[in-house]
Amino acid sequence: MKFYIISRSDKLSNELMATARNYLEDFGMEWNEESPDVVLSIGGDGTLLHAFHKYSEKLADVAFVGIHTGHLGFYADWKPIEIEKLVLSIAKKEYEVIEYPLLEVSIHYQNLEEPAVYLALNESTVKSPDVTLVMDVFLNEHHFERFRGDGLCMSTPSGSTAYNKALGGAIIHPSLQAMQLTEMASINNRVFRTVGSPLVLPGHHRCALRPVKAPDFMVTIDHLQLLHKDVKSIEYRVAYEKVRFARFRAFPFWQRVHDSFIDSELSD
Numbered sequence: 001m002k003f004y005i006i007s008r009s010d011k012l013s014n015e016l017m018a019t020a021r022n023y024l025e026d027f028g029m030e031w032n033e034e035s036p037d038v039v040l041s042i043g044g045d046g047t048l049l050h051a052f053h054k055y056s057e058k059l060a061d062v063a064f065v066g067i068h069t070g071h072l073g074f075y076a077d078w079k080p081i082e083i084e085k086l087v088l089s090i091a092k093k094e095y096e097v098i099e100y101p102l103l104e105v106s107i108h109y110q111n112l113e114e115p116a117v118y119l120a121l122n123e124s125t126v127k128s129p130d131v132t133l134v135m136d137v138f139l140n141e142h143h144f145e146r147f148r149g150d151g152l153c154m155s156t157p158s159g160s161t162a163y164n165k166a167l168g169g170a171i172i173h174p175s176l177q178a179m180q181l182t183e184m185a186s187i188n189n190r191v192f193r194t195v196g197s198p199l200v201l202p203g204h205h206r207c208a209l210r211p212v213k214a215p216d217f218m219v220t221i222d223h224l225q226l227l228h229k230d231v232k233s234i235e236y237r238v239a240y241e242k243v244r245f246a247r248f249r250a251f252p253f254w255q256r257v258h259d260s261f262i263d264s265e266l267s268d
């Protein structure tokens, strides 16, 4: 079996990386950056986002494991003191693989035939580079609303505990094939009107954002941010691809929500 490790590069994460690598090589596993079966991410959820994007072309072959060297994470849910137990389980292949939905983002341009296509593990946001964002929102090709405000966020179920939550979105269990649209400070008065509530869309629905005037947008895909010019539309759907996590023990999603946001005493 082949493995690779991505560290947040702080002292503790690098030490754990060296320890885990030694153990796994002692068990006869091969360090392989090109095509690993298992990728260990040591740091936080942000580190796992980097690991995900490094292997976003090879998702069907890679299973991710996250170890947190800060606070408990949603993707990084192993503690540093559990490293020996974890590498033993990896070496003995004592794990199952669970899959979470992803978001597919297609950005179509006015002068280009082919769209730019991205996969997001957490979310994609759209903002205007300098003025208020004005976009028409289409759901399954039907005009739904004209949005005016700071921006829009489309998140995955596993990303629903990240930016989406700060925007007042619901937390969605990652077993649901869904995506969630949330508003950032929409302008609502007698002239301008949006629904004002997060929308949870099922796997077979599509959402398109089309410019009303200015065609340039700041678009984020997880931690990556790019300015896109001459945009014709930004289209979202639940991706066909999935992200795979190696699971070694039961750690229910709602328990992670509880431990992260309410009280971590029981599990730390």
Ligand code: NAP
Binding pocket: 043, 044, 045, 046, 047, 049, 070, 071, 072, 073, 074, 075, 076, 122, 123, 158, 159, 160, 161, 162, 163, 164, 166, 222, 223
């Ligand atoms: P970052 O500093 O890497 O991440 C910001 C925070 O979001 C970190 O505390 C990170 O946890 C946490 N996080 C990431 N994914 C999460 C998830 N699925 N559930 C719960 N918490 C999660 O910032 P970045 O590099 O700019 O962007 C990465 C992510 O930050 C984005 O995908 C977005 O979700 C989030 N973000 C949140 C806000 C907000 O809440 N207002 C604003 C911008 C971006 P760790 O400390 O464990 O890495």
